[in-house]
Amino acid sequence: MRVKITATVAVVIKEEGISMKICITSEDKTLDSKVDPRFGRCQNFIFFDTDTGKFEAQENTNAQFQGGAGIQSGQLVVSKGVKAVLTGNVGPNAHQVLSAAGVSVFTGVSGTVKEAIDGYKKGQYKAADTPTVGSKFGMPGK
Amino acid sequence: MIISIVSGKGGTGKTTVAVNLALSLKNIQILDCDVEEPNAHLFLKPRIKEEVKASIPVPEVDEAKCNYCGKCREVCAYHAIAVLSGNNGKKGSVLIFPHLCHGCGACSLLCHEGAIKEVNKEIGVVEIGEKDHLQFVDGRLNVGEAMSPPLIRQVKRYINPTRTVIIDAPPGTSCPVITAVKGSDFCVLVTEPTPFGLNDLILAVEVLRKLKIPFGVIINRCDIGDGKVESYCKQEDIPILMKIPFSREIAVSYSEGVPIVKKDGSYQDKFINLYLNICGIKNEADSSY
Structure with missing residues (x-):
């Protein structure tokens, strides 16, 4: 009985593992960087594969937009095929794009990117059902 | 001629200048292009003849x-x-x-x-009206709407080329201001002699130089603050068109919604002088090309 259950669990993990990519908003491009508390206007995105432990960092060129940064950052993250986003806060437009694409957003995340990934794996964060900040939250000077 | 009344900083007296200038002259059309918070109507109390939905x-x-x-x-x-x-x-x-x-x-x-x-x-409404011989147009952006330039453009469609047009522009130096002042023959920059006034004046000057619109400065509440606005204007060779004192009489009349020229006739001469001053500088600018 016990053996059977273990086998089932293993299969599930493997299936999820195929595309279990998550995205962490980051101030810099390494796993030791600090989590950027903004989503749409974060400095970098780190795409982390929880299956292989490999990651890829990408500068967020949307951060400079006067308007629509959240929407286009949402678009970018969705196009990378991620299943979850770890960040500090998410605004209304970005939240709409991410939720339309079925991407879970975990907010209130801080510390280093590595700590965020560990926390996520341990199930420490709660998915945000609604935006956590208003429009233009991440604008410089705000 | 189209004269736009502009300021970097808000609350320096754009509407006061626009309304009083409009009432001091003849054959005028005034356009309130500060569509996020139009207030020229509070002082002019025009009869609105037509409301056109803007979308x-x-x-x-x-x-x-x-x-x-x-x-x-x-x-x-x-x-x-x-x-x-x-x-x-x-x-x-x-x-x-x-x-x-x-x-x-x-x-x-x-x-x-x-x-x-x-x-x-639908983003708002354009209101067309008149007060005695003064033609009046303003735009009113719907609450919650963020995009004012399209409405400002729709207000400006009513510009009457047979009249001297006075545009009361929104404050700041971004898209709504550019949209309001584009096509103007002259801009009047209203400022106050404070560090904030000077900071935002410098930004507005940069914008108008880029747009190649001739301009001059009015210093409102000229007897408060410091002399830095004046020395900046001198240094940059910007004409000071008029100085308005920090006066209780003007403040009281403003709070009653009465333009100062209606209370104190001497102000009418000052605003006519302002207009003549503008014409002089404009002619000079034209002939220097």
């Missing part, structure tokens, strides 16, 4: 025709569109954020599938 075209996607190619998203200069292509049998979707849309039409024009049509979204 912008925003895209609507026929998802039966859409192939989620993402072209519309790519060409949207205002980043107002997201295209989710869908996978694993999940249907794609196009998300449009109308409050970011400027109604430029690029998405519908460039959609290969003909899947986008434009529908009108």
Whole structure:
């Protein structure tokens, strides 16, 4: 009985593992960087594969937009095929794009990117059902 | 001639100058282009003869025709569109954020599938009226609407070329201001002699120099603050057109909604002088080209 259950669990993990990519908003491009508390206007995105432990960092060129940064950052993250986003806060437009694409957003995340990934794996964060900040939250000077 | 009344900083006295100048002259049309908070009507109390709804075209996607190619998203200069292509049998979707849309039409024009049509979204109203011989137009942006330039353009469609036009512009130095002052023959920059006034005056001067519109400065509440605005103007060779004192009489009349020229006739001469001053500088600028 016990053996059977273990086998089932293993299969599930493997299936999820195929595309279990998550995205962490980051101030810099390494796993030791600090989590950027903004989503749409974060400095970098780190795409982390929880299956292989490999990651890829990408500068967020949307951060400079006067308007629509959240929407286009949402678009970018969705196009990378991620299943979850770890960040500090998410605004209304970005939240709409991410939720339309079925991407879970975990907010209130801080510390280093590595700590965020560990926390996520341990199930420490709660998915945000609604935006956590208003429009233009991440604008410089705000 | 179109004269725009501008300021970097808000609350320096644009409307006071616009309204009093309008009432001191003949054959005038005044346009309140501060559509987010129009207030010239409070002082002029015009009879509104016509209200025209203002709208912008925003895209609507026929998802039966859409192939989620993402072209519309790519060409949207205002980043107002997201295209989710869908996978694993999940249907794609196009998300449009109308409050970011400027109604430029690029998405519908460039959609290969003909899947986008434009529908009108109401953003406010243009009010056309008069007060005695003064022609009056203003725009009123709907509450919650973020996009004022399209409405400002619709207000400016009513410009009467047979009259001297005075435009009361919004404060600041961004898109709404540019939209309001574009095409003006002269700009009057209203400022106050404070560090904030000077800081924002410098920004506004940079904008007007880029737009190549001749301008001069009015220093309002000229007897408070410091002399830095004046020395800046001297240094930059910017004409000071008029100085308005920090006076209780003006403040009281303002709070009653009465233009100062209606209370104190001597102010009418001052505003006529302002106009003559503007004409002189404008002629000089024209002949120097």
